[in-house]
Amino acid sequence: MDCTKHRKLLSAYVDGECSQFESAAVEAHLKKCAPCRNELSEFYTLGSMITESFTVTEEVDFTSSIMASVMSDSGEAVVPIAKGRKKVIGFSSVAVALLAGLMAFAVMNPLEAETVASGNEKLERYVFEHVASTYDGSNEEFGVVNFGQ
Amino acid sequence: MGDALVVEKVIGGDAASYELLIRKYQSKLFSTVLHMVKNRELAEDIVQESFLRAFRKLDTLNNRSQFYPWIKRIALNMALNHFEKEKRVLDVESDDDESSFFENISSGESPEELTLKEEMKRYVRMFVDSLPDRLRVVIILREVEDMSYEEIAEMLNIPLGTVRSRLFNARNIIKERLIKQGLADGLYKTS
Numbered sequence: 001m002d003c004t005k006h007r008k009l010l011s012a013y014v015d016g017e018c019s020q021f022e023s024a025a026v027e028a029h030l031k032k033c034a035p036c037r038n039e040l041s042e043f044y045t046l047g048s049m050i051t052e053s054f055t056v057t058e059e060v061d062f063t064s065s066i067m068a069s070v071m072s073d074s075g076e077a078v079v080p081i082a083k084g085r086k087k088v089i090g091f092s093s094v095a096v097a098l099l100a101g102l103m104a105f106a107v108m109n110p111l112e113a114e115t116v117a118s119g120n121e122k123l124e125r126y127v128f129e130h131v132a133s134t135y136d137g138s139n140e141e142f143g144v145v146n147f148g149q
Numbered sequence: 150m151g152d153a154l155v156v157e158k159v160i161g162g163d164a165a166s167y168e169l170l171i172r173k174y175q176s177k178l179f180s181t182v183l184h185m186v187k188n189r190e191l192a193e194d195i196v197q198e199s200f201l202r203a204f205r206k207l208d209t210l211n212n213r214s215q216f217y218p219w220i221k222r223i224a225l226n227m228a229l230n231h232f233e234k235e236k237r238v239l240d241v242e243s244d245d246d247e248s249s250f251f252e253n254i255s256s257g258e259s260p261e262e263l264t265l266k267e268e269m270k271r272y273v274r275m276f277v278d279s280l281p282d283r284l285r286v287v288i289i290l291r292e293v294e295d296m297s298y299e300e301i302a303e304m305l306n307i308p309l310g311t312v313r314s315r316l317f318n319a320r321n322i323i324k325e326r327l328i329k330q331g332l333a334d335g336l337y338k339t340s
């Protein structure tokens with residue numbers, strides 16, 4: 001009996017990946033070969049053990065980080081255009097960087113910040129309300145997170 | 150709310166609803182990717198990037214109820230790209246790294262208190278994890294991700310016959326290791 005040949009097929013057979021012809025050959029061999037029937041059982045058992053040994057799910061939470069990227073990516077965050085309050089959908093990362101820089105400047109230099117802030121009061125408020133609220137410090141647009149590729 | 154509805158909402162402009170999909174699937178996806186790449190940091194990056202990519206391409210998802218299978222595919226492809234960049238392990242048939250298989254197995258503490266089945270699973274997991282990548286990835290896609298040979302062949306860009314022989318080899322290596330570990334009986338008793 002050609003067990004070697006059939007054992008190779010057994011692995012595909014347990015996966016239901018044999019052709020009709022192959023399946024028939026395997027089944028005919030199994031009928032008369034006890035060692036191969038054992039082998040078949042082993043493959044089935046091994047398969048379910050592999051499946052079970054990998055089914056533990058680990059709880060993780062990247063929600064805020066992913067959503068920060070998603071929201072900035074989606075253009076949900078808005079910036080004012082030169083003339084007014086209308087939304088600009090899909091702002092550029094350059095604009096965000098500028099605004100972020102402006103904010104940092106305003107925070108770090110209270111005196112001068114006042115000047116800047118007064119001249120950009122609306123802009124600043126806008127940034128706080130629409131950009132800062134969706135930004136939790138891990139926004140890809142800010143270059144903080146680099147996924148590579 | 151079903152996934153299809155959420156997907157519709159997000160495509161319709163309600164990006165905030167995407168959070169529902171992230172909360173629902175991030176842990177499952179992380180585990181899947183971690184099984185493949187065996188590196189937490191990398192798995193984390195891949196999961197985050199997958200959600201972002203999926204968001205950007207969401208309108209190309211034809212069957213809106215199939216969000217998870219779809220993003221899983223995106224993530225698995227990224228995981229595989231990682232291997233391709235690292236080394237070309239997935240399509241090289243050379244058995245050079247076969248020997249390292251045995252070195253990679255940690256002895257671990259004796260799991261006497263475990264039932265035979267638990268002990269078996271523990272060793273099986275360890276033996277799968279220490280297979281050469283080209284065998285390991287195929288057996289995980291088959292047994293854990295429940296993919297067909299055709300799907301695996303397509304994803305790894307290898308012939309069907311190669312999928313078949315790698316699975317056969319992987320299974321035999323794991324079986325041999327179990328036997329050497331004195332656990333051959335478990336292949337019957339646990340079934």
Ligand SMILES: [Zn+2]
Binds near residue numbers: 001002006035036
């Ligand atoms: Zn036989």
